[in-house]
Structure formats: structure tokens, C-alpha cells
Amino acid sequence: MTAKKAGKQNMSSMFYRSIALAVAVLLVASPNISLSQERFERNDSSVTVRLPAGGLQIVICSGNVIRILHGPKKTILPRTSLSVINSWNSRVPFEVSSTPNSIIIETDKLQIIADPNSGAVTFSDSLGNILLHENPASAAIFTPAVVLGERTYNAQLNLEFTPDEGIYGLGQFQDGLMNYRGHEETLVQENTRAVVPFILSTKKYGLLLDNYSKIRFKDREDSTYFYFEVADNIDYYFISGHDMDEVIMGYRLATGRAPMYSRWAYGYFQSKERYKTQNEILNAARKFRELNIPVDCIVQDWQYWGDDNRYWNAMRFDSVRYPDPRGMIDSLHRQYHTHLMVSIWPVAGQRTELYNELYKNGLLYQPYHWTDGHTYDAYSSLARKIYWNEVNKGLFSLGVDAFWMDATEPEVVLAPTERSIKEARSNALGTMARYLNPYSLMTTKAVYEGQRAADPSKRVYILTRSAFLGQQRNAATTWSGDIVANWLVFRNQIPAGLNFSMSGIPYWTNDIGGFHVSRYGGFPGGADDPGYRELYVRWFQFGAFNPIFRSHGTDVPREPWTFGKEGDWAYEAIVKYDRLRYRLLPYIYSLAYQVEHNGYTIMRGLVMDFPSDTCVFHIADQFMFGPSIMVNPVTEHMYYGEGYENRLIPPSCLKTPEGKPGFYRAEYFSGTNFDTLKVDSLQSETLFDLYLGRDLPPQVNWEKNSMRWTGSFRSLSAGEYELWLTSDDAVRFFMDGNEILDGWNNKGIDTTYRILMPLDAGCWHTFKIEFARLANSTKLRFAWKTPGMVLKHYDPSRESGIRSVYLPEVQGGWYDFWTGEHVLGGKTLRREVPIDIIPLYVKAGSIIPMGPDLNYASEKSGAPIEIRVYTGADAAFDLYDDEGDNYNYEKGAYSIVPIRWSEKEQKLTIGQRTGSFPGMPEKIKLNIIWVNRNSTASSEISQKTGMPVLYEGKKVEISK
Numbered sequence: 001m002t003a004k005k006a007g008k009q010n011m012s013s014m015f016y017r018s019i020a021l022a023v024a025v026l027l028v029a030s031p032n033i034s035l036s037q038e039r040f041e042r043n044d045s046s047v048t049v050r051l052p053a054g055g056l057q058i059v060i061c062s063g064n065v066i067r068i069l070h071g072p073k074k075t076i077l078p079r080t081s082l083s084v085i086n087s088w089n090s091r092v093p094f095e096v097s098s099t100p101n102s103i104i105i106e107t108d109k110l111q112i113i114a115d116p117n118s119g120a121v122t123f124s125d126s127l128g129n130i131l132l133h134e135n136p137a138s139a140a141i142f143t144p145a146v147v148l149g150e151r152t153y154n155a156q157l158n159l160e161f162t163p164d165e166g167i168y169g170l171g172q173f174q175d176g177l178m179n180y181r182g183h184e185e186t187l188v189q190e191n192t193r194a195v196v197p198f199i200l201s202t203k204k205y206g207l208l209l210d211n212y213s214k215i216r217f218k219d220r221e222d223s224t225y226f227y228f229e230v231a232d233n234i235d236y237y238f239i240s241g242h243d244m245d246e247v248i249m250g251y252r253l254a255t256g257r258a259p260m261y262s263r264w265a266y267g268y269f270q271s272k273e274r275y276k277t278q279n280e281i282l283n284a285a286r287k288f289r290e291l292n293i294p295v296d297c298i299v300q301d302w303q304y305w306g307d308d309n310r311y312w313n314a315m316r317f318d319s320v321r322y323p324d325p326r327g328m329i330d331s332l333h334r335q336y337h338t339h340l341m342v343s344i345w346p347v348a349g350q351r352t353e354l355y356n357e358l359y360k361n362g363l364l365y366q367p368y369h370w371t372d373g374h375t376y377d378a379y380s381s382l383a384r385k386i387y388w389n390e391v392n393k394g395l396f397s398l399g400v401d402a403f404w405m406d407a408t409e410p411e412v413v414l415a416p417t418e419r420s421i422k423e424a425r426s427n428a429l430g431t432m433a434r435y436l437n438p439y440s441l442m443t444t445k446a447v448y449e450g451q452r453a454a455d456p457s458k459r460v461y462i463l464t465r466s467a468f469l470g471q472q473r474n475a476a477t478t479w480s481g482d483i484v485a486n487w488l489v490f491r492n493q494i495p496a497g498l499n500f501s502m503s504g505i506p507y508w509t510n511d512i513g514g515f516h517v518s519r520y521g522g523f524p525g526g527a528d529d530p531g532y533r534e535l536y537v538r539w540f541q542f543g544a545f546n547p548i549f550r551s552h553g554t555d556v557p558r559e560p561w562t563f564g565k566e567g568d569w570a571y572e573a574i575v576k577y578d579r580l581r582y583r584l585l586p587y588i589y590s591l592a593y594q595v596e597h598n599g600y601t602i603m604r605g606l607v608m609d610f611p612s613d614t615c616v617f618h619i620a621d622q623f624m625f626g627p628s629i630m631v632n633p634v635t636e637h638m639y640y641g642e643g644y645e646n647r648l649i650p651p652s653c654l655k656t657p658e659g660k661p662g663f664y665r666a667e668y669f670s671g672t673n674f675d676t677l678k679v680d681s682l683q684s685e686t687l688f689d690l691y692l693g694r695d696l697p698p699q700v701n702w703e704k705n706s707m708r709w710t711g712s713f714r715s716l717s718a719g720e721y722e723l724w725l726t727s728d729d730a731v732r733f734f735m736d737g738n739e740i741l742d743g744w745n746n747k748g749i750d751t752t753y754r755i756l757m758p759l760d761a762g763c764w765h766t767f768k769i770e771f772a773r774l775a776n777s778t779k780l781r782f783a784w785k786t787p788g789m790v791l792k793h794y795d796p797s798r799e800s801g802i803r804s805v806y807l808p809e810v811q812g813g814w815y816d817f818w819t820g821e822h823v824l825g826g827k828t829l830r831r832e833v834p835i836d837i838i839p840l841y842v843k844a845g846s847i848i849p850m851g852p853d854l855n856y857a858s859e860k861s862g863a864p865i866e867i868r869v870y871t872g873a874d875a876a877f878d879l880y881d882d883e884g885d886n887y888n889y890e891k892g893a894y895s896i897v898p899i900r901w902s903e904k905e906q907k908l909t910i911g912q913r914t915g916s917f918p919g920m921p922e923k924i925k926l927n928i929i930w931v932n933r934n935s936t937a938s939s940e941i942s943q944k945t946g947m948p949v950l951y952e953g954k955k956v957e958i959s960k
Contacts, residue, residue: 039116040103042096045088047105049114050074054140056119061088063109064241065250068121070140070234072153078235081210082438083469086254110240115139123205123238131205131240133160135223140234147213147230148422148433155231157209159224165203166607166617170217171196171467172480172500172508176492178605178620180219187215188436189409190417192481194467195437196503197226198251202611206247206504208237208254208469212438214418230434244502244608249599251504256473258506260596262459263884264339265402266588267296267857268578269550271341272558273515274301278322284559285336289855293560293575294582296856297339298332299404299552304342312349312371315394329399337856341402341463342395346387346410346443349373354390358383365424370414370776378410378443379435380428387443388450396451402461403447405476408440409466414776415702416695440466441474448474457886463548467505477507477548485514485532485553486522490539491635495620497546498605506595506602509548512539517555520646520726520752520781526556531640533563533570534796534835541838542633544577545625547602569796573836579853586849586865586879591626593880593894602626610808619806628846628870629817630807632831632839638801639794639835646724646785651684653714655764664711664767670701672730672772674708683709690778706772709782713767715759719787723755725769729777734768748775796835803833805841812844812872812903820933822872842931845873847899858884864925866946867899869908871930871960875901882917893917897924897951906960913953924951930960 041048049056055076059067065088069076095106098116105112111124120139123131134140135158142153161167167180170187172194177183180199187195197209199217209215213230228234239250252258270288275281281298288295304322305314317325332338347369348355355373358364363383364374377383391403412420421439424432444462451460460475467478480496483489497508513536517523523532543549551558560578564571581588594600601608604624606616622632651662658665663682670676679697686709688694696705715721725733725741728750733741741753759765771780807814809826816823816831817840823829831839842848850866869875882894898911908928927946949956 039098040096040114044091047096047103047114048076049103049116049119051119052117054119054142056114056121058105058112058114058121060092060094060105060107061086061237061254062092062250063107064239064246065254066110066112066123066238068234068236068238070119070155070157071232072142072155076233078233081235082212082441084208084210084237084254085256085470085473110238123240125240130162131203132201132207132238134158135160142231145230148425148431150230150431150434152230152232152434155228155234157226157228157234157236159226161201161219161224162203164614165201167199167201167219168499168605168607169196169199169206169503170499171503172478172496174480174483174489174492174496176488176495176620178495178498179618180217182219182221184216184218187217188418189421189440189466190481191407191409191465192483194465194478194480194500196467196469196471196500196505197437198469198503200244200247200502200504202244202607202617204241204243204247204611206239206251208239208251208504210235210237210469212435212468213433214436229436230431244611245598245600248502248504248601252472252599255470255504257599258472258595259475259887260459260592260882260889261461261475261507262401263585263589264296264857265459265461265548266585266592267549267582268294269297269299269341269509269548269552270295270559271299271301271550271552273552273554274303276303276321278317278324278328281340282328282331282336285332285338287559287561288338289336291561291566292855294578294855295338297341297402299341299550300343301404302343302345302406308349308351309371309373310349310351312352312369312373313345313347313354314349314352315344315354315390326398333399337859339401340399341404341461342400343404343406344391344395344447345406346375346378346408346439347371347373348376352390353393354387357386357390361386363428365412365427367413367423369411375410375412375424377427378439378446383428384442384446385450387446391447392450392454396454401458402463405440405444405447405462405464408443408464410439410443416690418695419698419702438468440464440476441468441471444471444474444476448476452887459885459887463509463550467500467503469504472505472507477509478505479508479548479550479552480510482515483511484519484522485517485535486520487535487635487637489514490535490542491621494542494623494633494635497603498620498623501547501601501603502605502608506600507547508603509546509550510543511553512536512543512551513553513556513558514539515553517553519750520724520783523556527562529640531637532556534637534640536563537570537573537835538634538838540574541577542631544581545603545623545629545631549581569835576836582854582857583850583852584848585854585857586851587626587628590849590878590880593889593896594878596889606630606808610810613808615806616808622806628842628848630805630814630841630843632803632805632841634801634803634833634838636801638833639796639799645789646722646783647789648686648781648783649713653716654684654686654711655714656682656711657766664709667708667710668697668700669706669708670704672704672706672774674706674770686782688780704773706770707780708771709767709769709780711767712764713784714764715761715786717787718761719758721757721759721787722785723757724752724781724783724785725755726750726752726779726781726783727771727777728775728779730772730774731780732770734766734770736765744772748777800832800834802830803839804828804830805839807841810843810845810873814841814843815870815931816840817842820931822932842868842870843873844870845875845901845903846870847875847877847901849877849879849899861919862921862924864927866927866929867908867910868929868931869901871901871903871906874903881920883919888917895920908958908960910949910951910956910958912955922952925949926951928958 046059055071057069120134141156216227241247306318462476668679678699807825879897895915926949
């Protein structure tokens with residue numbers, strides 16, 4: 001059926017449904033027609049419902065995108081959106097009818113029913129199947145409030161999900177959740193937490209919540225709600241689709257497409273904290289090339305401007321340590337074929353040109369940043385222009401290729417982020433409470449729009465620590481912040497990245513190996529500890545299947561040769577996955593085109609591709625990389641374990657001084673000597689950590705405070721225990737009435753205390769921990785290592801672990817990527833996982849193009865491409881190519897080679913190439929591989945195992 005005929009049929013069916021509904025209204029409610037009509041007003045694109053109290057406006061943006069505005073007053077005055085940029089000027093056909101208790105709006109794809117009494121809205125598909133209810137008793141609640149001196153409203157949107165529904169998105173969080181059903185989340189930017197107020201449902205709809213203040217989401221059995229700290233109106237978009245990809249495409253149409261990165265940005269980023277000289281950077285690039293290890297970008301972290309904080313973020317290279325930055329960058333480009341990404345901050349030191357320009361225009365927040373500089377007001381268009389001008393003068397004009405925009409929550413003062421941001425009080429648009437979360441959207445806009453205007457021949461690449469609705473249009477990748485190196489944190493990165501990607505923003509990455517290697521006493525030996533090498537290898541394997549592939553961290557350098565030499569198990573495993581990433585670049589770059597052109601998502605929760613399989617709703621450690629490859633990272637130590645193995649004392653082993661199980665007592669005081677009790681609470685997690693978003697109660701003075709934890713813990717089995725107490729300030733520890741530790745003079749010193757003691761089984765022991773903020777403290781943690789936490793030592797070069805993998809049922813089954821073995825789906829299997837293997841399974845009915853071994857993304861242009869065909873079901877793949885940089889693709893300068901497999905005909909068709917671009921190879925050497933046990937992901941393309949084809953742009957048919 002053609003699109004034109006389908007559109008006519010949809011409109012026809014909508015017409016007949018409307019006639020039937022109108023007849024029903026006439027039969028049932030004709031005496032009240034005039035009354036019903038008075039309850040709403042229709043115009044070309046919206047319906048305004050006249051409620052007994054408050055207001056409701058329903059805007060028909062498109063057939064599948066509906067904007068809802070609830071207001072506390074009858075007249076709704078929407079604000080200009082920072083996130084939604086689509087004005088939807090085209091008129092959309094829709095029908096409106098009413099009964100005494102409902103107003104019904106129909107498009108070709110949706111039915112929207114509004115209750116004229118309560119204002120509650122129900123969304124159904126075109127067949128009448130309910131997708132989402134607002135709570136019919138109280139859909140929207142507004143409470144007058146004064147927030148940061150502004151008279152406004154607290155608001156609450158009450159919803160009703162169906163019991164069998166899965167909910168995803170919201171951004172990136174560190175709690176290990178995949179499905180948010182039955183959980184709650186506070187949406188406030190933090191280092192390691194990125195806020196995107198968008199949810200994606202298994203019922204094939206999404207909600208885009210256009211609010212910039214603090215938001216609380218809570219789902220429970222009887223109800224679900226979103227709470228907004230500042231809201232003149234509740235303003236959200238309901239987006240439906242035939243699958244989750246179409247919903248995300250609707251999100252992108254609303255907030256902006258995600259532009260393509262340069263080809264090199266899909267390769268490997270080498271980063272660490274930090275390269276300190278020009279020679280260090282050049283030597284790193286040289287060694288990658290000497291060892292034939294692929295890399296495309298070297299990253300310069302902070303303080304390349306010097307050690308004097310008065311020049312913080314000067315956006316100039318220190319002339320002593322970087323005597324010739326332009327020459328350095330030119331060498332990286334020409335000699336080593338690598339690119340340079342440089343860290344920039346939203347903070348200006350007081351002796352920088354950036355500070356002077358912003359200061360004289362009144363565009364700096366007044367509070368002092370911890371560097372003694374000030375954060376700039378990115379909500380001001382003039383401030384953004386000044387900011388970009390300094391980036392351009394000091395860095396971009398030298399040839400810098402990409403920008404790492406750090407601390408974009410933003411950091412204003414040294415405090416938990418919500419407090420920190422609100423210390424600035426106001427910005428160019430309003431209060432910081434009203435605009436709590438979208439700072440990163442605005443500051444990335446400065447660089448994206450500035451660079452696009454300055455040099456359209458160079459694609460923008462931005463890395464940043466926060467995110468918000470629409471940020472994908474600024475060419476920004478988000479990374480998951482300053483995470484800690486341990487297995488639990490590693491496991492949590494998988495659902496963090498998946499939910500972020502399912503929030504509509506396609507590019508995400510994380511610090512491979514964890515940023516803090518020694519935090520909480522972990523892996524003090526760094527890369528010399530085989531336990532850390534094992535963790536790093538497994539993390540690197542996961543990172544190779546992130547949308548952006550990047551290693552970074554402090555304490556331990558991250559170059560591959562840090563972890564061994566040729567022949568060593570860790571080194572060999574790292575290099576193997578780096579090379580595999582580069583072999584997959586034809587597949588990845590083609591997916592990047594789908595991201596830009598069709599709103600696609602590369603890193604995919606299993607539920608996106610298998611929505612009818614409820615077994616995948618909660619799977620948080622497997623995902624699809626594109627349409628074909630299921631990735632199953634190994635997230636448990638199997639060889640060396642963790643030499644520092646310790647865990648928070650579980651709630652099951654805690655009780656309060658009064659005997660309440662599952663908790664301990666936490667008292668918080670203003671003053672550093674327990675002066676004034678502000679909060680007396682019960683807690684179950686023995687952890688306070690600013691970096692992990694664990695804040696003090698708001699009643700407590702952040703600058704001067706103290707806390708006391710009291711309760712009892714119960715030992716498990718008998719044996720030697722190791723109690724772990726981590727603090728970066730004054731601390732004392734008492735057990736069974738005795739002082740065990742006095743660290744009261746350790747002001748600002750990050751210390752992990754390890755206390756060995758034998759304990760009998762099942763005995764309760766009282767504890768008291770006293771802590772004071774005498775310096776810039778950020779954390780307190782109480783944990784243990786029990787006799788049952790056995791440290792295992794194996795040899796990864798000779799032994800394998802086991803990984804369980806769930807394979808959804810699909811037509812034709814699955815193929816083991818490494819062996820070619822065919823297996824059926826609909827079951828869980830156990831796969832051996834030696835240190836150089838993570839289970840990768842390819843769905844039957846897949847086509848995967850793979851290139852040659854490369855040292856950098858643009859090497860070997862025109863080299864043969866291997867076309868792997870996984871039979872068992874029909875398959876399709878569009879092989880995309882362009883110049884690799886510049887924005888000519890936006891004008892149509894690209895090519896697509898359509899590749900199709902027919903299972904019925906057992907025939908592969910390589911179709912007529914469409915499009916062209918400057919430098920396009922007229923001929924492509926292809927090697928067709930019919931995957932079976934004899935075809936593996938070897939490092940070399942083997943012409944012996946495939947069928948060579950010389951493709952010249954014309955249709956070619958190949959029978960198996």
C-alpha cells in the first residue's frame with residue numbers, strides 16, 4: 001500500500017469512527033449538547049477545556065504528538081521552551097466531540113479523552129486501546145509556594161500506569177535499576193547523575209516533561225506521580241509510535257536531531273587525569289602508532305593552563321609546558337593521524353580574559369567556586385557568545401578538534417549540586433530553582449552554535465557531564481561522571497547507559513576502569529594489582545560497545561601498555577577489543593546515520609527489540625548494540641577477585657539503639673562539635689557521599705556541621721572481620737562502648753581505616769561514628785569484609801569463568817559471534833568466558849559489515865569490506881558512507897548501498913547505490929561470509945572463507 005493510499009484509508013477510518021461516535025452522542029446526550037459545547041473551545045490546533053477550577057489545554061502537534069497544559073488558573077500562558085524547538089506549524093486534521101462527562105479528540109493515530117470536571121486526560125490508540133491515564137480523581141495538583149523568593153506553584157501530575165507496563169528513561173542514575181516500576185527517582189543534576197525528564201513505556205509511548213526545576217518521580221501500586229518544585233503550568237508532550245524507536249524519533253522531532261560526528265569520533269578516545277606536557281601527549285600518540293594499537297583521539301584534561309587557579313580555564317596552554325601548542329596539534333594530525341580533545345569549564349579564574357569580559361557585563365554568578373573563580377551565566381545569549389569567543393581564540397583556532405565541557409551541572413560552590421546551583425540565586429532567565437537542571441543544554445549550545453558558525457567544515461564533538469532534554473542537537477555526548485572502580489559500580493553503568501539512551505539522547509559513554517581507582521581504599525596497587533587488571537579488561541570490553549568508546553580516570557594511567565606488554569593476558573584482551581571496535585566501524589558509522597536521519601538508538605535495552613517478552617523488562621546487564629549484536633558484559637570477578645573486597649553493612653544486619661531492625665540512627669548537627677541537633681533520622685545505608693548524590697538534610701548548615709551514627713550490627717559467620725571506615729575529615733569510631741579509632745585530626749585527608757577483629761557468629765555489637773566537617777569533607781562510609789568474602793586467585797591465561805545469558809526467542813535463533821555456532825532463543829544458557837571473551841550473540845536475519853584492521857578510522861580508505869550474513873530470517877542493512885567530516889551530508893552528500901537477504905530465495909541482493917559524495921570510491925571490494933562454525937571474528941579478512949565481489953554501484957544478486 002502506498003503512503004498516499006494509507007493516509008486516505010486512515011483518514012477514512014477516522015471519519016467513520018467519528019460519525020459513529022457522533023451518532024452515539026446524539027442518541028445518548030442530545031439534551032445536553034449546548035451545555036457540552038460550552039465546556040470547550042476549539043481552534044486550528046488545540047482544544048481548551050473550561051474546567052470548574054484551573055485550566056486545561058490540549059494541543060495537537062501531530063497525529064502522534066499531543067501537548068498537554070494543566071494550569072492553576074483558567075487562562076493558561078505557556079512559557080517559551082528551552083528544549084522543544086519544533087513549532088509544528090502544519091495543521092493536523094482532528095475531530096472533536098463531547099458528552100456531558102467527556103471531550104473526545106481524535107487524530108489518525110490517537111484518541112484523547114478529557115474529563116471536563118476533573119481535567120483528567122486519557123490517551124488511547126486509534127483502536128481505543130488505553131495507553132495512559134491521568135488520575136481521574138486528581139490529575140493535576142497546584143500548591144502556591146515561594147521558591148527562592150519567587151511566587152509560584154509546586155505542582156504534581158498524577159498518572160496511572162497499567163500493571164504489566166515497563167518504564168524507562170529519566171536520564172542516567174547510579175542505582176542499578178533498569179525498569180523504574182515500583183521505584184522513585186529525584187531528578188537533580190549531580191556528578192554521576194544526568195537528568196532527562198522523558199520516560200519511555202513498553203506500551204509504545206513516551207512522556208516529555210517540559211519543566212526545568214527539581215522533579216521527583218515516584219511509582220507505587222496505587223498511583224504514580226511527578227512532582228515539580230516550580231511550575232506555572234504542568235506542560236508535557238505525549239508521544240506515541242508503532243515501536244519505541246518511533247517514539248524516540250518523535251522526541252527528536254520535538255527537541256532536535258542528533259547530528260553526526262566525524263568518523264574518527266566513533267573510534268577510541270585515550271584519556272587520563274592528566275597529560276602534563278606537550279611531550280607527554282606526543283609520546284602517547286607515538287607509542288600507539290609504534291605498537292599498532294588503534295586510537296583516534298588523545299584527551300587533554302584540566303590545568304593545561306597552569307597550576308595557578310587565578311588562571312583557571314584560561315583556555316590557553318601554559319607556555320612552559322606546552323611551548324608550541326599549534327605545532328603539537330599539527331603533529332597529532334599530520335604525523336600520528338590523531339585528534340585532540342581539550343577540557344574546558346564553565347568557571348573563569350580571576351585573571352583570565354574570559355573572566356574580564358564576563359565580569360564587565362555582569363554575567364558571572366556571585367558565589368566563589370572552589371577554585372576562587374566564578375561560574376558564568378550560560379542562560380544569557382551574550383555570555384554564551386563571550387564564552388565561545390574565548391574558546392575559539394585560545395583553542396579552536398589552534399586546531400583543537402573536540403571539547404570536553406566538564407562540571408556542567410554546574411558547579412557553583414563546593415556543595416551538593418542542588419544547593420550549589422541555588423547559591424547563585426538567579427540567572428538571565430529567572431531563578432535558579434526554576435532553571436535548576438538545563439544548564440548543560442545552554443552551555444553546550446554556546447560551543448555547538450559557535451563552532452558551526454566559525455567553521456562548517458569541521459563537525460562538532462562535545463563531551464559533557466550533564467544532560468537535558470534536547471541536548472542531543474548540540475552534538476553532545478554525556479559521560480557518567482567521576483565513578484568509583486569496583487564491580488558493583490561497573491555493573492550499574494550498564495542500566496545507567498541504557499536508560500540514558502532510552503531517554504532520547506543517543507550518545508553516552510563512561511570512564512572505562514572507573515575514575516577513582518583508590519577511592520574507599522580500592523585497588524591501591526593500581527595496574528600492578530591483577531584484580532584491577534581483571535576489572536579493567538572487563539570494563540574495556542563493555543566500553544567497546546558503547547556509542548562512544550573512551551577510557552579515563554585518575555590514580556592509574558589508562559594507556560593499554562599500562563596493563564602489560566605483548567603476550568600478557570590483560571594487554572592482549574584490551575588490544576583485541578580495541579581492534580574489534582575498529583573492524584566494526586562500517587556497521588557503527590552506518591548506525592550513526594540512522595541516528596541522525598531516523599532517530600535511531602545504538603545502545604538499546606533489550607525491551608526495545610523484544611517488547612513482547614516480559615522476561616527482558618528487568619534485564620540490566622545485557623543489551624543490543626544496533627539491530628544485530630547482543631552484548632553480554634562480564635560483570636563479576638572470576639579470576640583474581642577484589643583484593644579490597646568490602647561491602648556496606650546490609651540492613652539485615654543493622655538495628656537502631658532502640659532495637660528497630662533494618663536501620664541505624666543518624667543525627668545531623670549544625671556546628672562542628674555537635675552543637676545544635678537539626679535532624680534525627682533513621683537510615684539503612686551506611687554511606688554519605690557527595691559524589692554519589694548522598695546529600696545532608698537541607699536543614700543542616702553545609703559549611704559547618706557534624707553527624708553521629710549509632711546502632712548495632714550483627715556478625716554473620718565466626719571468624720576474622722575487617723571493618724572499613726572511610727572518611728575525608730574528622731572521624732571517631734566506637735564499638736561496644738570502646739573508642740577503636742580517633743581520626744579527629746585528619747582534616748581534609750581522604751583515608752580508609754581497616755580494623756581487623758575476630759567476631760563470634762550471630763552476635764550484636766554496638767557502634768557509634770562521629771564525624772565533623774572541619775575541612776572540605778564529602779564522604780563517610782562504614783563497611784566490612786566478612787570471613788565469607790573469599791579472595792580467589794586463578795590464572796586467566798588458562799581458566800575460564802561462566803556467564804549466564806538470556807536469549808529471547810526470535811525467528812531463526814541466534815549465532816555465537818566468536819564461533820558461528822547456531823543456538824535457539826527463548827532460553828537462558830551458560831557460556832564459558834575466558835578473559836578475552838564476553839558473550840556476543842548475533843540475531844538470525846542480520847547483516848554486519850566489517851572493515852579491515854585499522855590504526856585510525858580514516859586509514860585504508862577503499863579497503864575491502866566483509867559482509868557477514870547471518871541467515872535464518874530475512875535481513876536488511878543500509879551501508880552508509882560520506883566524507884567523514886564536514887556537514888555536506890546535510891545537503892545530501894552521502895551514499896547508501898542497500899543490502900538485503902531473502903531467506904525464502906536464499907539470495908543476497910546488493911542494490912543500486914544511491915547518492916554520492918566527493919572522494920567516493922567508485923568500486924568496493926566486498927567479501928561475503930555466510931556465517932557458520934567456520935567463520936569467526938578474526939583480526940584479518942580471509943578471502944579464502946568468503947565470496948569476493950567487486951561492487952561498482954550497480955545491483956548484484958548472489959545466491960548462497
